[in-house]
Every structure is written in C-alpha cells, then in structure tokens.
Amino acid sequence: MTGTETEDDTVGEPVIAMRGVTAELGSRPVLRGIDLTVRSGEVVALLGANGSGKSTAVRSIIGQVPVSGGTIELFGTPRRGFRDWARVGYVPQRTTAAGGVPATVTEIVSSGRLARTRFGVFRKADRAAVQRALELVGMADRAKDSVTALSGGQHQRVLIARALVAEPQLLIMDEPMAGVDLASQEVLARTLREQVAAGTTVLLVLHELGPLEPLIDRAVVLRDGCVLHDGPPPRAVGQHALPGHDHVHPHAPAGAEPIRTGLLS
Amino acid sequence: MDLLNYAFMQRALIAAVLVGITAPAIGIYLVQRRQPLMGDGIGHVAMTGVGLGFLLNASPVWMATAVSALGSVLMELIRWYGKTRGDIALAMLFYGGMAGGVMFVNIAPGGSNANLMSYLFGSLSTVAPSDVTAIMILAAFVVAVTLGLRRQLFAVSQDEEFARVTGLPVRALNLLTAVTAAVTVTVAMRVVGLILVSALMVVPVAAAQQLTRSFAATFAIAVAIGVTVSIGGTVTSFYQDVPPGATIVLLTIGAFVVLTALATPLARRRARAAAAAQPAGDPAECSIPVTRGAGDEVGV
Structure with missing residues (x-):
C-alpha cells in the first residue's frame, strides 16, 4: 500500500486516482486497499x-x-458521477471472441464510436474515424471480414481499434498481449507507441512486461490484493526473471513444445 | 389468387407479413446475446395475459402485450439481481405464466380451453379487424426500435461490458430489448401461436447465418426468410387446411436445412479465394524477424 511515489514534473493531472480501494468477489477479498495514481501522459x-x-x-x-x-x-x-466515457478507451481481456451472430470487423469497431455520436447516428467523420482506427492496427484490408475468421492476435487488434475509434485520452487495456502472435504483438506495440507519443495516458494489465517494456514509465505490482511495488518497471527481477516463465503458454495444449521451426526457421 | 377475396385471409396475410418482419428483427439480438430461448419464456408468460383478457372481457392481444411486457421486465431484473437462483426464478415465471393462462380462461364466463387453442398454435380465421390494428401498431414499434437503435442494440448484445464503458445506457437498452421481444410475441401470437413464436425469432436468424459474414446482411436475410415463410405458411394453411403456426415453423426449418446445404460449397469457394489471395496478403503476417527474442518461442 505504500511504495515509492515517482513524482515526475513532466507528467500532469491525475487521470486515475484510487485511494484505499477494497473489493470482494463473493466473500473473498480481492482488493485490500489499493492506492494507484495514473497521471496524464503516463504509461503504467x-x-x-x-x-x-x-x-x-x-x-x-x-x-x-x-x-x-x-x-x-x-x-x-468521482467515478459514480463520471459521464464523459468518450475520454476512456477500454480493451477487455479477450474471452468471448464473437457474439451469436456474425459481425464484420467494421461493425465491431463502429460500436466503439457510439461514445462520440448523438443517438448512434453516424456521420462522415465517424466513418472516417473507423477507417483510421482500422489502419492504425493494420486491419483495414480485413474490414469486411467476419471476426470469427480472424486469429487471436488479429481479434485483439480489432478490439484495440474499437477502443481507439472514440479517440480516448485514457486507454485501459486488460492483458492485451495474451495469446497474441508475434506479428500482432509488433503491431500492438507500434500502435501503443504512436498513442503514447500523441499524449494518451495508458494503464495496462500485463502478465509480463515483454515487448512493451520500453514504453512503460512505471510498474505497479500487486500481490494478494495489495500494492507490492510502485516505481520504475522491475528489470529482470520478480516473475519474468524466473527461468522458464516466458515459455508458459496456457493456450497451448498440455505438453506442447514451443514452435521453433516453421515461419521462424 | 382467390384467397385474397376473403376478408379474413387479407387480415391473416397482413398479420403474417408483420410477423415475418418483426420476429427475426428482434430475434437476431436475442441470438446475438445468446438468449435465443427468451422468446419462448415470454410466450409462456403471455398466456396469462390472454387468460386475463378473456376473464376481464378485454382484448386478449392488448392484455397479453401488457402482461408479457411486465414478465419480460421481471425476467431482465432476475437476470441482474438473481445470480444463483435466477434459473429457478425464471422457471417459476414461465410455468406460472402458463398455469395462470389456463386457469383464467377456465374461470372466465363461457370460457374453455378451446378458446386458448387458437392463441397457442395460431389460427387464420380468428384474426379480427381490431387485432390487425393492434398488430400494426405493435409491429411499427418493433421495427422502429430494432432498426432505429440498431447500433446501440448491436453494441450491447455484442459486448455488454464494453457498451457500459462506452457510456451507453445498458440497463435501459436491455429493458427495451426485453419489452420489444414481448411486444413481438403478441404480434406473432394470432398467426404463429404462443408456443411456436420463438421458432420464428431464432430459426430465420440461424438460417441466414449460414450465408453471411456481417450483422447487417444477417438481419436483412433473416427478415426476408421470415416474410417468405410466413406468407408461404399462411397460403399453404389456407389451401391444405393445416394449422398455420406449425406450417410456418416447418417451412422455416426447411429453409434452414436448404441454406445449410447451399452454404457448404459457398464456404469452400470462399476458402479457396482466400487461399489464392494469400501470397499478396498481409506481409506482417509472414515477416521473419532478423533476430530472435524470447518472445519467438510461442507455442501456438
């Protein structure tokens, strides 16, 4: 709950401010007094x-x-009174890939633009924003494809485009790199770099720092619902320094060998 | 087309067309939310409304609309608050609705379960002029909601959590979906019947999906299938003297089977076209990095 405050003079107003937040799932405490501040322009x-x-x-x-x-x-x-959701872009942890009805990449991304429209009426600027978001994540050529035909990494890129299409000032991403192929990881890192350069504030949930490490200003490490570390990203300490950690892929079938041949050989 | 000379058939056909449009139009959102059986549940609750209509000597269509709208709101509330006991509560609502209908019709003066039968399975000859007026008003409401709010309903049905972070009034939209589904049930009640109405909400959507890649196309084709089978079933019912609801539902399932059979070669051709376009495809997909990092060891 303590942790070193890295007050940087170049970063601005708090965009997210959590103070002593507790939460339970059922009767089990999941958050036990979290303090977390993310300031404008930071990548946490x-x-x-x-x-x-x-x-x-x-x-x-x-x-x-x-x-x-x-x-x-x-x-x-205060979050209860917060209504300006167009300023927040959210990328959920990818669970259900698609709904019960086919939908194209454009249709999914368009739904993120509703925060910026009045009564859901799309104008020229909204269509242009959808096109721009698709180009940002390199999915413009798949615009008319059904999302069920996409790989995990491409699907993740679509979800990020859906968050970016409203041109948010704060981007919240929950495990954006989970189960994402290498090509998509590079696209995601590049997209994020462009957003950060444009001044977007970013809060990322990550399992490991991975390819996003150079972008990250500050890392907050949680354990058992408490803040364990708040400061510069831990370099080669903690979890991701443990041998073998990088190679655990829960999406692979049990006992699957990492693929070392194929495209990369 | 001598059947158009009969006033009751004109009314039945108008009702059939409106059912064919509205049932898949709201049904597609229920399928997208993975709640395809919701229409079935509302149909059960609507029976109490029909029974009350007989008992209070009011219009069964309007009474069923009121009761099923109330029931659908209750179902939505149970979905929010009743996390663990939700299923049981819904089951009680469904069976209570059905039992209430049978009970009210029986104690209504001069009522018997024979009156209920035309509402359960649909009937062409009993669509009254006042029913047509009610059906037209209700269908206009359903079309206005399902088309006018299509982007909002799509977003909420696709990903409820994301829709909330977009600032959409998710609860209000969910309630509106539920009430619209309830209204559709009563629109369809006279022609298809309460027991089979859910089929016309779900099966045309499932059939359309066999051919489509987009939500918009699925919507359009599902409505086209709905209108075609509703008219086809009504006409067949007139000439062959078979129940309209059952005929329409069997035709819908027939359409599903035919489209599924057609879709297999179509999917194969699409896969071939995609494979042919592959070499010119996304270069990022096949790029070989100069150096290999730890991230390369992906067990996909």
Whole structure:
C-alpha cells in the first residue's frame, strides 16, 4: 500500500486516482486497499500473478466491479458521477471472441464510436474515424471480414481499434498481449507507441512486461490484493526473471513444445 | 389468387407479413446475446395475459402485450439481481405464466380451453379487424426500435461490458430489448401461436447465418426468410387446411436445412479465394524477424 511515489514534473493531472480501494468477489477479498495514481501522459503497467487482483482493480476503475471501500476518481471526477466515457478507451481481456451472430470487423469497431455520436447516428467523420482506427492496427484490408475468421492476435487488434475509434485520452487495456502472435504483438506495440507519443495516458494489465517494456514509465505490482511495488518497471527481477516463465503458454495444449521451426526457421 | 377475396385471409396475410418482419428483427439480438430461448419464456408468460383478457372481457392481444411486457421486465431484473437462483426464478415465471393462462380462461364466463387453442398454435380465421390494428401498431414499434437503435442494440448484445464503458445506457437498452421481444410475441401470437413464436425469432436468424459474414446482411436475410415463410405458411394453411403456426415453423426449418446445404460449397469457394489471395496478403503476417527474442518461442 505504500511504495515509492515517482513524482515526475513532466507528467500532469491525475487521470486515475484510487485511494484505499477494497473489493470482494463473493466473500473473498480481492482488493485490500489499493492506492494507484495514473497521471496524464503516463504509461503504467499493472503486474502480478494470477489472482493478485490486477484485473479486478482495472474493472473497478471502469465500474464493472462494485467496490466496498475507498474512492476512485477519473479525470478528477468521482467515478459514480463520471459521464464523459468518450475520454476512456477500454480493451477487455479477450474471452468471448464473437457474439451469436456474425459481425464484420467494421461493425465491431463502429460500436466503439457510439461514445462520440448523438443517438448512434453516424456521420462522415465517424466513418472516417473507423477507417483510421482500422489502419492504425493494420486491419483495414480485413474490414469486411467476419471476426470469427480472424486469429487471436488479429481479434485483439480489432478490439484495440474499437477502443481507439472514440479517440480516448485514457486507454485501459486488460492483458492485451495474451495469446497474441508475434506479428500482432509488433503491431500492438507500434500502435501503443504512436498513442503514447500523441499524449494518451495508458494503464495496462500485463502478465509480463515483454515487448512493451520500453514504453512503460512505471510498474505497479500487486500481490494478494495489495500494492507490492510502485516505481520504475522491475528489470529482470520478480516473475519474468524466473527461468522458464516466458515459455508458459496456457493456450497451448498440455505438453506442447514451443514452435521453433516453421515461419521462424 | 382467390384467397385474397376473403376478408379474413387479407387480415391473416397482413398479420403474417408483420410477423415475418418483426420476429427475426428482434430475434437476431436475442441470438446475438445468446438468449435465443427468451422468446419462448415470454410466450409462456403471455398466456396469462390472454387468460386475463378473456376473464376481464378485454382484448386478449392488448392484455397479453401488457402482461408479457411486465414478465419480460421481471425476467431482465432476475437476470441482474438473481445470480444463483435466477434459473429457478425464471422457471417459476414461465410455468406460472402458463398455469395462470389456463386457469383464467377456465374461470372466465363461457370460457374453455378451446378458446386458448387458437392463441397457442395460431389460427387464420380468428384474426379480427381490431387485432390487425393492434398488430400494426405493435409491429411499427418493433421495427422502429430494432432498426432505429440498431447500433446501440448491436453494441450491447455484442459486448455488454464494453457498451457500459462506452457510456451507453445498458440497463435501459436491455429493458427495451426485453419489452420489444414481448411486444413481438403478441404480434406473432394470432398467426404463429404462443408456443411456436420463438421458432420464428431464432430459426430465420440461424438460417441466414449460414450465408453471411456481417450483422447487417444477417438481419436483412433473416427478415426476408421470415416474410417468405410466413406468407408461404399462411397460403399453404389456407389451401391444405393445416394449422398455420406449425406450417410456418416447418417451412422455416426447411429453409434452414436448404441454406445449410447451399452454404457448404459457398464456404469452400470462399476458402479457396482466400487461399489464392494469400501470397499478396498481409506481409506482417509472414515477416521473419532478423533476430530472435524470447518472445519467438510461442507455442501456438
């Protein structure tokens, strides 16, 4: 709950401010007094093992998890009274790939633009924004394809385009690199770099720093619902320095060997 | 087309066309939300409304609309709050609705279950002029909601959590979906019947999906299938003297089977076209990095 405050003079107003936030899932405490401040222009990674509460923390910020104590502010407004959702872009952890009805890449990305439209009426500028978001993630050529025909990495790129299409000032991403192929990882890192360069504030939930490491200003490590570390990204310490950690891929079938041949040989 | 000389058939055909449009139009959102059986549940609840209509000597169509709208709101509330006991609560609502209908019709003066039968399975000859007026008003509401709010309903049905972060009034839209589904049930009640109405909400959508890649195309084709089978079933019912609801549903399932059979070669041709376009495809997909990092060891 303590941790070193890295007050940088170049970063601005708090965009996310969590103070003493507690939350339970059922009767099990998942967050036990989280303090987290993300300032304008910062890129903050939220790290921790499975079950440490990092996804719950992010979901409490966007109001998807009821909090039992503490305060959360977004852009200086208490979250309960926050209405300016167009300023927030959210990329959920990829679980259900598609709905029960086919939908194209464009249709999915367009739904992210609703925050910027009046009564869901699309104008020329909205269509242009959809096209721009698709180009940002390199999916413009797949615009008319069904999302069910995409790979995991391409699907993730679509979800990021859906968040970017509203031109948010704060981007919240829950495990954007999970199960993403290398080509898509590079596209995602590049997209994020462009967003950060344009001044977007980013809060990322990550399992490991991985290819995004150079972008990250500050890392917050959670364990058992408490903040364990708040400061510069831990370099080659903690989880991702453990031998073998990088090679655990829960999406691979049990006992699957990492692919070393094929495209990369 | 001598059947158009009969006033009751004109009314039945108008009702059939409106059912064919509205049922798949709201059904597609229920399928997208993975709640395809919701229409079935509302149909059960609507039976109490029909029974109340008989008992209070009011219009069964409007009474069923009121009761099923109330029931659908209740179902939506149970979905929010009843996390663990939700299924049981829904089951009680469904069976209570059905039992209430049978009970009210029986204690209504001069009522018997024979009156209920035309509402359960649909009937051409009993579509009254006042029913047509009610059906037209209700169908206009359903079309206005499903087309006018298509982007919002799509977003909420696709990913409820994301829709909330977009700032959409998710609860209000969910309630509106539920009420619209309830209204559609009562639109379809006179022709298809309460027991089979859910089929016309779900099966045309499932059939259309066999051919489509986009939501918009699925919507259009599902409505086209809905209108075709509704008219086809109504006409067949007139000439062959078979129940319209059952005929329409069997035709819909027939359309599903035919489209599924057609879709297999279509999918194969699409796969071939995609494979042919591959060499010119996305270069990022096949790029070989100069150096290999730890991230390369992906066990995909």
